Amino acid sequence: MFPVTVCLVGEVIDDDFRWGDTLGPLSLPADTYFVAVFIGADKTCNGKTSLADEVTVNAGDDITAAAIWPSTGLDLVVWPNDSSCYEPATSSRLTVRHGAATDGPVDVAGVVSGERTVIISDLPEGDQETVDVPGGLTVNDVVVASAGISDNVIIEVGDLTLAAGNHCVVYAGGGSDGGADVFVDVIPMDPCIVPVEPTTTITKTAPAAAAVTAAPKCTG
Numbered sequence: 499m500f501p502v503t504v505c506l507v508g509e510v511i512d513d514d515f516r517w518g519d520t521l522g523p524l525s526l527p528a529d530t531y532f533v534a535v536f537i538g539a540d541k542t543c544n545g546k547t548s549l550a551d552e553v554t555v556n557a558g559d560d561i562t563a564a565a566i567w568p569s570t571g572l573d574l575v576v577w578p579n580d581s582s583c584y585e586p587a588t589s590s591r592l593t594v595r596h597g598a599a600t601d602g603p604v605d606v607a608g609v610v611s612g613e614r615t616v617i618i619s620d621l622p623e624g625d626q627e628t629v630d631v632p633g634g635l636t637v638n639d640v641v642v643a644s645a646g647i648s649d650n651v652i653i654e655v656g657d658l659t660l661a662a663g664n665h666c667v668v669y670a671g672g673g674s675d676g677g678a679d680v681f682v683d684v685i686p687m688d689p690c691i692v693p694v695e696p697t698t699t700i701t702k703t704a705p706a707a708a709a710v711t712a713a714p715k716c717t718g
Contacts, residue, residue, distance in 0.1 A: 566597030589633030608637035633662025
């Protein structure tokens with residue numbers, strides 16, 4: 499896919515940004531930022547933009563801004579990132595971000611333990627969904643298909659092994675005309691801190707020995 503130039507508040511932050519690339523993370527003060535994308539040979543922030551919009555960053559936000567091309571046309575979306583800790587039973591996380599032109603919502607399905615399973619259902623264009631799963635889970639023959647129509651496969655993803663402690667983010671882009679594709683970004687996660695119950699130590703003290711008074715005994 500063609501490269502683009504990404505500008506933030508009139509400054510180039512990447513002049514060769516391509517499909518499958520990610521930028522950041524960027525630490526930004528809370529504010530509203532003007533983001534522009536230029537397609538073509540112009541590696542500056544001048545000229546006519548292909549996509550331009552404002553992104554508001556609030557204090558404490560953890561977000562991803564993405565240029566997508568759904569059925570309605572080129573758009574800039576902001577997805578909140580799930581950066582919460584993971585529990586021992588569900589130590590892996592899967593997020594699917596739907597930026598493709600599929601003329602409707604999609605299901606994400608794969609083979610788990612020998613059975614075809616819908617992992618994420620009815621995901622609209624431009625939206626995302628996150629599920630927590632047991633670490634080490636392998637999903638074979640993963641596909642993105644039209645919602646409710648499992649045999650209408652739009653994208654063949656392949657096998658995914660969701661390793662413990664990792665957040666697997668799958669980005670879908672392109673169109674339903676055969677140009678759709680995915681790429682995967684893997685982000686390490688932090689385990690949740692298990693509170694340690696305070697222990698109380700009981701010290702047993704032997705009772706004091708009773709004083710014994712012996713009366714003298716006389717014989718004779």
